[in-house]
Amino acid sequence: MTPKEVVSKWVVIFNQADAKAIADLYHPHAINHQVANEPIEGKEAIYEMFKNEFAAADMVCIMENIFEDGEWAILEWKDPLGLRGCGFFHIIEGKIKFQRGYWDKLSFLKMHNLPIPNE
Secondary structure (H helix, E strand, C coil): CCHHHHHHHHHHHHHCCCHHHHHCCEEEEEEEEECCCCCEECHHHHHHHHHHHHHHCCCCCEEEEEEEECCEEEEEEECCCCCEEEEEEEEECCEEEEEEEEECHHHHHHHCCCCCCCC
């Protein structure tokens, strides 16, 4: 699959809230860095992250734009509540090796009535 196809599949699986299937798109030594959080390293840790996030909130990713450049795909997204963000995916041999996402964590927590950390 091309990087664009991998990320398109990622969106479909994300919207199904299937942590196992989405983790299977990642390389065993992948890094997922949502800049609002610490980087998550390894496929198993990424699975746990998605499992916990899918349990905590009903999330929907609406693809607005997707671009491909070599081994990279860039996703611009929104959700039905008005949150917007983008993600950069480095795809190696059909697997996500590195992902970085940008979105407003405070808005997300408020929209989903989740606790806001006191730091």
